[in-house]
Amino acid sequence: MRNTLIFVLSYLVISSASAELVLRSFETGELKEEHWQIDQYKGCKIDHSTEQAKSGKQSIKFTAEPGTRCEILPKFGSPFLWWLFHEPFNEARWYSFSLFLPEPSEFSTENEVVAQWHSSRDRIFGEKGGRGPPLALRIRHGNWRITYGSDSDFLSEPGAKAIWPLWEQKVETGVWVDWLFKVRWSYADDGYIEIWKDGEQIVKYNGPNAYNDLRGVYLKLGSYHPRVNRVIYFDDIRLGDDEESFESMLREQTQQH
Ligand SMILES: [Ca+2]
Numbered sequence: 595m596r597n598t599l600i601f602v603l604s605y606l607v608i609s610s611a612s613a614e615l616v617l618r619s620f621e622t623g624e625l626k627e628e629h630w631q632i633d634q635y636k637g638c639k640i641d642h643s644t645e646q647a648k649s650g651k652q653s654i655k656f657t658a659e660p661g662t663r664c665e666i667l668p669k670f671g672s673p674f675l676w677w678l679f680h681e682p683f684n685e686a687r688w689y690s691f692s693l694f695l696p697e698p699s700e701f702s703t704e705n706e707v708v709a710q711w712h713s714s715r716d717r718i719f720g721e722k723g724g725r726g727p728p729l730a731l732r733i734r735h736g737n738w739r740i741t742y743g744s745d746s747d748f749l750s751e752p753g754a755k756a757i758w759p760l761w762e763q764k765v766e767t768g769v770w771v772d773w774l775f776k777v778r779w780s781y782a783d784d785g786y787i788e789i790w791k792d793g794e795q796i797v798k799y800n801g802p803n804a805y806n807d808l809r810g811v812y813l814k815l816g817s818y819h820p821r822v823n824r825v826i827y828f829d830d831i832r833l834g835d836d837e838e839s840f841e842s843m844l845r846e847q848t849q850q851h
């Protein structure tokens with residue numbers, strides 16, 4: 595019965611989806627409730643800003659104090675179906691965004707997160723949290739650091755799972771950095787992660803990259819648990835399904851949103 599329900603609802607999601615699921619470039623000056631969920635704790639400011647812009651005249655600026663949570667989650671399609679599934683398993687998904695760290699920026703030897711695909715643990719079966727995001731772009735000790743994790747157990751044993759490094763390189767400040775991710779979420783061997791930074795491929799990984807959960811991951815962008823006072827700008831956030839391609843994800847924007 596559950597499989598039939600999932601099949602029918604999956605069909606509804608797929609049949610109603612277009613290739614480009616999200617394209618947000620922050621030119622309208624407001625974070626509309628139908629487009630964004632805000633995850634904001636004390637010590638976090640999220641503002642449109644004309645100080646930096648990858649496209650148009652504005653970007654979104656996160657100003658986060660140490661230890662806070664300061665993130666936005668893109669919403670799209672039917673709110674109910676999005677809540678029910680989050681990102682799908684076992685099909686190609688594209689994500690891109692540009693981010694800018696001011697010059698100078700402070701760094702710490704400890705880890706913080708600027709983009710994460712958060713998992714959806716099976717709370718109704720008592721599954722514990724603390725596994726960590728199955729894919730994350732982090733900053734640590736002045737380096738970009740990308741990590742992943744997976745677990746095929748339906749009820750994960752408590753403890754961190756997202757511990758595997760994929761790539762690491764010194765951060766750039768004072769410039770926009772373009773990130774592009776292609777992911778097939780799977781806790782089995784048929785998963786993959788491909789990542790391009792400024793158009794150059796930096797990661798090509800084949801293997802498990804997800805947890806065995808009823809619902810998939812969801813993207814969170816901004817600043818999660820910075821260790822110093824963090825200022826970071828994002829622009830041109832884009833999500834696409836398996837009809838997108840490397841070229842289509844990088845094409846110039848023709849509209850301002
Ligand atoms: Ca913009």
Ligand SMILES: [Ca+2]
Nearest residue numbers: 716748806807
């Ligand atoms: Ca689970």
